[in-house]
Amino acid sequence: MMWLGWALAALGFALIFGQYAAGQADIFVSIANPRPLDEESMVVTLKGWGFAAQAAQPFVTPESDHGLCDVRLFATRRQMLVAIATFGFLRPVTVAWRANAGILPLGDA
Amino acid sequence: MPIVKLGEEGRWTNYHGTGTCEAATRFALRSGDAERGRDEIAIAAKSVQDWLAQAAAEKRRVRPLGAGWSPSNVNISSQSWLLHTRRFNRCFRMGADDVRPGIDAGALMLVEAGALVDEVSDKFEEQGRSLWTSGAGNGQTFAGASATGTHGSMIARGGIQDHIRALQIVTPAGIRWIEPDAGVMSDAFIAATGSTALRDDNMFAAAQLPVGSLGIVTALVVDSVPKFLVRPIQNLRKVDRAALDWLAAGDFRRFSAAYALDQDPDFVQMIVNPYKPFKRPAMLRFLYREPWRDDYPRATPGQLGAGYDALSLLGRLLNDYPWARGPLLQFAMKQGYASGPDIDAPPVYGSWGEGLDTHRPLADLFNASVTIDRADLARAFERICAVYARHGGSTVVTIRFMERAQGLLAPARFTHNAVIDFDGPRSQRTADAYARVVECLDAEGITFTRHWAKSCRLDAARVAADYGEDFRRWRAARDRLLPDPAHRALFGSEVLDNLGLTC
Numbered sequence: 001m002m003w004l005g006w007a008l009a010a011l012g013f014a015l016i017f018g019q020y021a022a023g024q025a026d027i028f029v030s031i032a033n034p035r036p037l038d039e040e041s042m043v044v045t046l047k048g049w050g051f052a053a054q055a056a057q058p059f060v061t062p063e064s065d066h067g068l069c070d071v072r073l074f075a076t077r078r079q080m081l082v083a084i085a086t087f088g089f090l091r092p093v094t095v096a097w098r099a100n101a102g103i104l105p106l107g108d109a
Numbered sequence: 110m111p112i113v114k115l116g117e118e119g120r121w122t123n124y125h126g127t128g129t130c131e132a133a134t135r136f137a138l139r140s141g142d143a144e145r146g147r148d149e150i151a152i153a154a155k156s157v158q159d160w161l162a163q164a165a166a167e168k169r170r171v172r173p174l175g176a177g178w179s180p181s182n183v184n185i186s187s188q189s190w191l192l193h194t195r196r197f198n199r200c201f202r203m204g205a206d207d208v209r210p211g212i213d214a215g216a217l218m219l220v221e222a223g224a225l226v227d228e229v230s231d232k233f234e235e236q237g238r239s240l241w242t243s244g245a246g247n248g249q250t251f252a253g254a255s256a257t258g259t260h261g262s263m264i265a266r267g268g269i270q271d272h273i274r275a276l277q278i279v280t281p282a283g284i285r286w287i288e289p290d291a292g293v294m295s296d297a298f299i300a301a302t303g304s305t306a307l308r309d310d311n312m313f314a315a316a317q318l319p320v321g322s323l324g325i326v327t328a329l330v331v332d333s334v335p336k337f338l339v340r341p342i343q344n345l346r347k348v349d350r351a352a353l354d355w356l357a358a359g360d361f362r363r364f365s366a367a368y369a370l371d372q373d374p375d376f377v378q379m380i381v382n383p384y385k386p387f388k389r390p391a392m393l394r395f396l397y398r399e400p401w402r403d404d405y406p407r408a409t410p411g412q413l414g415a416g417y418d419a420l421s422l423l424g425r426l427l428n429d430y431p432w433a434r435g436p437l438l439q440f441a442m443k444q445g446y447a448s449g450p451d452i453d454a455p456p457v458y459g460s461w462g463e464g465l466d467t468h469r470p471l472a473d474l475f476n477a478s479v480t481i482d483r484a485d486l487a488r489a490f491e492r493i494c495a496v497y498a499r500h501g502g503s504t505v506v507t508i509r510f511m512e513r514a515q516g517l518l519a520p521a522r523f524t525h526n527a528v529i530d531f532d533g534p535r536s537q538r539t540a541d542a543y544a545r546v547v548e549c550l551d552a553e554g555i556t557f558t559r560h561w562a563k564s565c566r567l568d569a570a571r572v573a574a575d576y577g578e579d580f581r582r583w584r585a586a587r588d589r590l591l592p593d594p595a596h597r598a599l600f601g602s603e604v605l606d607n608l609g610l611t612c
Binding site for chain 1: 115121137140144145146147149176177193195196198199200201202203204207219223225227228231232235236248298
């Protein structure tokens, strides 16, 4: 039965390591024909397995009157370790975005 | 006033994450809604001049920022005022009365300094026109890409700055409209932009490639050619050593016939694995130009092979497992670049602009290059790969081709140029390996230059040696445009001072 214990332990480790690695993946959504400004980011912490969410700062960006150009969602190594260590109770993720400079019509010189 | 302050003093990081401005105060230059482009840039230029006066009064250096694309950190200046130009991005068509007699106004466009290469390309294509070359990516501002001599691999063309016919530069001392001796724009047009005309070949050649050191470029007049189609062929092939001799001799037709189509290519690029470059397949890319037709089947940028500029993944693996670098790089070449279309695939076509992409860096980037005389390619290339691999360089090596580019400080200064790029994940080992390549070329007596926008470790003595008389002429033009040393220092930074451009 010893081998079964080791096998289950290895399986558990592989499951956790897989979550740790996959959680750092970069999910990237962009509009077509992007005209990006500088990137800004904030950390959102999901609490209680997603029942509540708290951002470190409000979602503001100074030049977003032409909307957003693209958004990235990812977790850093430290954020994934926090999530694993708290059994997922805390799940911090980084949201990064770039505002759109806008596409202005061709004018006359 | 079209300049607005963006928050309080803080940190700003450039596009590729290679440099950070500490304690920088950020401002943004924005387009207005003036009916005519000349009125718009007159208002903007006056605002920029007032802003420069305020910065000087506050004893802060200034740095214009387009897309912040350059990994060489020419865009980095701490404790300074940064002027973001990305929202200053309108483009305007020219009228026949706006230009001097004999100039084709239909080929020209007035472009605000914050317009991306992609935006300029799109606006030209709306008018049935096209850029004739550009870099691999199109996310730089046109002004920024030109300021650093960005290039692609159109074998009969130079750099992107070759498109510039005139430009407006703002310094604390004035607003100048710089053109060649022969002139481009009418006197009335220049006066309406609020500028003083400065028609001088030497000054124009300096301003075509200013490396951000001559003032703040607010507007450009950009030239074009009639819109055309390109057919891409992209494949993985083992390249014979002898093929380097064909490329060195400019026999691109023979190279194309051997590895793609038996016709003259307009664009040739070879990406090789420096670990056994002739035993492992290289990624080859060819473009064949065809006349424009409206009914071509549309393809996505990926289908056209866009995004061929850099591998930005696998950095840690390459750094940590030196024994596996060769196979890992080969794997990355297969995964990281768009595959096909090869010669036996259904042909796809696109305009020049459709074949470019705004890549998004997801990992730390290293990129550097050397530009050599194309005739030296065969004797230099194997040495470069051997030295780079022996010292642990962990990027692919790319060869591109171009003709001599305009601008006194254009790195492509040979009649025919081969540009060898080292683009990929950043690591200290890779940077050190590139430094060994530079030492090797010096030891072999092979003349070369380096790209202003890449991480090439230049200094003032080397710049002066590389560019010789052209550098002296560039400095003379700079001193004429900025005679007051305090004004030159206003545009300085640690990086630019070290290059000898601002002091």
